[in-house]
Amino acid sequence: MKKTMIEVENLTKTYSSGEKTISVLSGIRFAVEEGQMVALLGPSGSGKTTLLHLMGLVDVPTSGTIRLNGQDLSAVGTNQEELRRNLVGYVFQHFHLLPQFSSLDNVCVPQIPLKRASQVEAVAKELLERVGLAERLHHLPSELSGGEQQRVAIARSLINSPKILLCDEPTGNLDSQTRDSIIDLLCELKKEENLTIVIATHDPEVASRCDMQMEIRSGNLSSSVVLP
Ligand SMILES: Nc1ncnc2c1ncn2[C@@H]1O[C@H](COP(=O)(O)OP(=O)(O)OP(=O)(O)O)[C@@H](O)[C@H]1O
Ligand SMILES: [Mg+2]
Structure with missing residues (x-):
């Protein structure tokens, strides 16, 4: 059942x-x-x-x-x-990305405090690749389009499985x-x-x-x- x-x-x-x-x-x-x-x-x-x-x-x-x-x-x-x-993972209507953090760091944020930073980063990279942002890992939100920011928010919502x-x-x-x-x-x-x-x-x-x-x-x- x-x-x-x-x-x-x-x-x-x-x-x-x-x-x-x-x-x-x-x-x-x-x-x-x-x-x-x-x-x-x-x-x-x-x-x-x-x-x-x-x-x-x-x-x-x-x-x-x-x-x-x-x-x-x-x-x-x-x-x-x-x-x-x-x-619960949450994708907000208005993204709520941290403006001073790169795509990669934004996706890692829900894992803070980072005990195994390199492992977390590897998973974050994989998620960003899955949403088609492999080439945007180190961009700040202000350097991304609206749709790209949205995809970072989706990757972030999945980091805690x-x-x-x-x-x-x-x-x-x-x-x-x-x-x-x-x-x-x-x-x-x-x-x-x-x-x-x-x-x-x-x-x-x-x-x-x-x-x-x-x-x-x-x-x-x-x-x-x-x-x-
Ligand atoms: N904090 C708040 N204080 C007072 N009213 C609020 C608050 N948050 C939402 N509302 C009101 O509650 C109603 C529902 O808002 P909600 O944001 O849930 O709608 P929605 O279905 O998500 O709309 P949209 O499709 O535009 O995103 C609206 O009339 C809104 O004005
Ligand atoms: Mg709404």
Whole structure:
């Protein structure tokens, strides 16, 4: 039997600013099995990034439960850092690369403190090669195109060999050929490492490569399985 890697129940998220409150997620539930690749769809402002932030321990829910690999995120206490480091890889919508670090160093950052620097660097190089950046190892983010920065962010999300990968519009700045190669890479990782992947995307082509599509509309979630 397949293991459930992500379980979300009655999840709500409300933002307040001043007197105003915005209800973004109003009681959503879903489950993702290990090794599945899921597309998270929905119009701009519907709550895709919000949901990924909650699953990636970047922010906390207003109410509800999220279990990753069987662990309730509200009950992990001081192990949060450990989970963020070893269980979940995250590709941010706006990359968040460190401007003063080269591509190679940015990919190594999640491994700091570097106990085995040369080994970490070798893995980082391999990942950058896999995303097509073998010739850009020593460039700073300011010397890279938007799509190249995005690929560095993808390589960085994989350095700790996560079980779950959360990607916020990972192909948003890429041409169709590079986009396809990134999706091919994610499909390979899914197969080879049994990685569970959630991808927020506006791109129907990316969504069609996923095993399941979920759509957020007015705070609620609808899902459909993509048949082969
Ligand atoms: N920190 C915050 N404080 C107040 N409101 C917020 C905050 N973060 C997000 N929101 C609001 O929550 C809603 C959902 O935002 P979110 O970034 O999750 O949307 P999204 O689906 O990722 O959109 P996009 O496709 O444009 O990236 C938006 O209306 C946004 O204005
Ligand atoms: Mg977003």
